[in-house]
Amino acid sequence: MKRSLYWVNKDLRLNDNLALNLASKSDKLLCVYVVDKKWFEENNYQSKPLGDNRWHFLQSCLSDFNESLLTLGQQLYIVYGDTLSTLASLCEKYQITDVITTCLPGTTENKITARLIERFPKISVNKVEQFTLFTQELLPFELQQLPNSYSKFRKLMTEIVPPRISQTINHLPEMFKDMPSPTLFRPQWLPDSPYKNVKKGHTFYGGERAGQEQLNHYFSSDLPLNYKQVRNNLDGWKSSSKLSPWLGYGCISPRQVFDAIIAFEAERGKNSSTECLYLEILWREYFQWLHFKMGIKTYQFKGLSQQAPLTTFYPERFNKWCLGNTPYPLVNAFMIELKETGYLSNRGRQITASCLVNELSIDWRYGAAWFEEQLVDYDAAVNWGNWQYIAGVGADPRGGRHFNIEKQTTLYDPDSTYQIKWTLACDINKLSNQPLDSLDAADWPVVLPSSNDE
């Protein structure tokens, strides 16, 4: 008798879900999603792992997945609490024989499965490889031999073909008899943040249906043919695929995106833009494997390089950066968009990250943690990997990136359209004349010379 617990995580979809396929072969099945209390608590970097924008997105992902499970006679049990103790007590209560989950590079997830194995040696724990495009077996090198640069990785992966998309299931085993009613109970520590209507910028709706819609919409248009020309734009729904939030929660799989690129190329032709789009998916892939290889070093100050950057923590500067109140108008506009919508273009992320590290001399991990809280598409490997890259402690042979803000403004926002959209026009010049710190090195208030002074 196979009594399975499917720990649903970053795989909130019915289609191309190998973990669910495996779970479908059980005799009894419990599908569980744990909303962990720690996600809403402030961490060491003065941010929370899960902010309002992504929490809203996640809630729609959960209800969409639950609706899909209901059509197959199953249900998603959402439990609020501590992940490890929740899973452990369910394993005990329902005499679980098999735990099935998606294999993720995150150190927390891996610690949890390791503890479950320790505690229940008789339970078989299956971690299904489907968050990545390839499986570890398909990599043409041992994980520890993963190159420390993306370009080397890309060359090695040229000939490797990802696994095919798995069949969609049309049947799921029955639930356990004495299941508690699926939770309507909301603990007090859950934020009571009503959906806010984003007035400007992009709104993302969670769930497989919305993700598939965006995938179909993007690849049935001409947009992939021009991706390379427009991908660095600061604004606009059409300037990139906008698939990242759904990839982040596994509402769509990287293999589905890969197939969509191949199908598009077969029908409309391959060009440098479609290739470039695939190379971005491969960047995502690289960061996932890098995280698997580096483990906890992904989150450490010295990163992959093992050399400490010359930065520290300045609370006032950090606060100004988060709120979009720095002397750099373009950075301010980006930070306001991020906070309002939970999304930022790739160029916006690069410029704001570079500003935090190079202009403000702040420890990059504070920036990465702020992005973690704010982004709807937060992905541990991609976020912390990109931050390391820019801070010069990651997989960058050039040792970090410093974006010239003035030059970037001239290139991408020459007539200030983007800045005016996110800040008040009058703020643009006013803030750029403000000092970075209100106190000098001796703790004296910094006073700006008035316009009458010399």
Ligand SMILES: Cc1cc2nc3c(=O)[nH]c(=O)nc-3n(C[C@H](O)[C@H](O)[C@H](O)COP(=O)(O)OP(=O)(O)OC[C@H]3O[C@@H](n4cnc5c(N)ncnc54)[C@H](O)[C@@H]3O)c2cc1C
């Ligand atoms: C400091 C910093 C932090 C970032 N944090 C995240 C994050 O938490 N989650 C996240 O998904 N992306 C992150 N990115 C990467 C990138 O900015 C986003 O993936 C992209 O902007 C999402 O929009 P899109 O789906 O329209 O991307 P597209 O341009 O359409 O690209 C298609 C897909 O390729 C992948 N991709 C694109 N750019 C990158 C990149 N630079 N690195 C790795 N994969 C990439 C994503 O999966 C994306 O959905 C970060 C980049 C930087 C510089």
